[in-house]
Amino acid sequence: MGLEGLSLRLKEGEVFGLLGLNGQGKTTAMKLALGLLRPDSGEVRVLGLPPSDPAALSSVGFLPELPYFYPTLTAREALEYYGRLSKIP
Numbered sequence: 001m002g003l004e005g006l007s008l009r010l011k012e013g014e015v016f017g018l019l020g021l022n023g024q025g026k027t028t029a030m031k032l033a034l035g036l037l038r039p040d041s042g043e044v045r046v047l048g049l050p051p052s053d054p055a056a057l058s059s060v061g062f063l064p065e066l067p068y069f070y071p072t073l074t075a076r077e078a079l080e081y082y083g084r085l086s087k088i089p
Helices: 026-033 075-085
Strands: none
16 A cells, blocks of 8 residues: 655654554655655655755654664663764764
């Protein structure tokens, strides 16, 4: 199932969640916003930029349904590792 006519605007500092039944497009919407998928039509913008621009995603957080954590890392090491990947000082 695809998304049709989705329009979503968030204010600075706002936190939101997508709720709905399976197959309703929640994962597709997030993958579009993260640049993991490209829309067939329309436009995706994150902080006014296309998701392919690293600056667009620098202030975005995403926790997937099935996150992967390296079993050899402590919680602190994992946070530091993912922080470095995201260029968080």
